Amino acid sequence: MVRSLDNPQVELLKPGVKAPVQETLLTPRFYTTDFDALAKMDISAYETELRAVIDELKADYNRHHFVRDEEFKQNWDHIQGEKRLAFIDFLERSCTSEFSGFLLFKELSRRLKEKQPLLSEAFDYLARDEARHAGFLNKSMADFNLSLDLSYLTKHRTYTFFPPSWIIYTVYLSEKIGYWRYILVYKHIAKNPEFQFYPLFRKFENWCQDENRHGDFFKALLRSQPQLWNNWRARLWIRFFLLTVFVTHTITVFERANFYEMIGIHPRKYNNQVIEETNKTSARAFPVILNTSHPYFFWYLEQCAITNQQLTALKDSNKSGITKFFQRIPLLMKVIWYMLKIYLIRPINAEAIRETVR
Ligand SMILES: [Fe+2]
Ligand SMILES: [Fe+2]
8 A cells, every 4th residue: 555645644556546445334335235126026006106206317407517617627736734635535435425326226227127127227317327426526536636446446345235125215315315415515605605615516506406316216116115114114124224324424424523614514513404304304205204303312313423433542542452342342332322212212203294394
């Protein structure tokens, strides 16, 4: 591993190509699933709704959006130090998760071609969008004299197996949380243009509409399968996935608080707003959502983030392996304890409020 001359704290695979960050539970993951089970899914009762969403994807509203206009064509060497590193980290994380979506959707499109042509077509559009998003972010990294070797990532990442139902829950949520993340940054920068130190942020308005449409497709897919939402077991899983997505989001926002502060965003307010809005939006798809107005809801989430920071500090310390092992256990238990406390907060019945939600 070598170090970059332009970005001395960045590890490289080869000159100009950034080494991927170490995989942890929190880095964007690469997924695979049971393609045969998806091929056997009966979507006939919901075909009209699915077709309507797919027509929106087919329209390709953003085909001319991802163009690097004049403002990108300049030298970015004046962005240095902490700011440069935090921004590269943001670009890499975003690029990896967009690319992970591309790989999953491309494979789904390929494997469902024969037996589910309608879904295969949809996944092809989704892959098209994610490839654009990842490519655009990778070009932004190139402005900082770095890039991600996406074919290296494809081959060397570990793939996590999720059954189709988990894929549908988590991808739905990650598209909708992605929408809220992008739109809130966009709105903030539009109101406070002095924080736009790089032109990427103004691309987020149309960009997040792609994520919104992707989420709508997964919502239609989810609602086409009553066994995924209309029973107590599904409701327990949905609460679990809402919780894990919100905990992961809180941990990553608090870990990267300096990035948000750098663009004038208050990390706590941003995190809370993203979670509240995503939770509210997901009431259109899920039978239950979490009660984010519970007085302890966000406090418990923050305890998870604080404990995670203690875990990171322990990992980076020069204590012996055995000490680290034993000191890790109570901290992990603490995270699980607070997650359990959130999980047990009485959820909100979304079916009952369906007519009133946005
Ligand atoms: Fe995307
Ligand atoms: Fe997406």
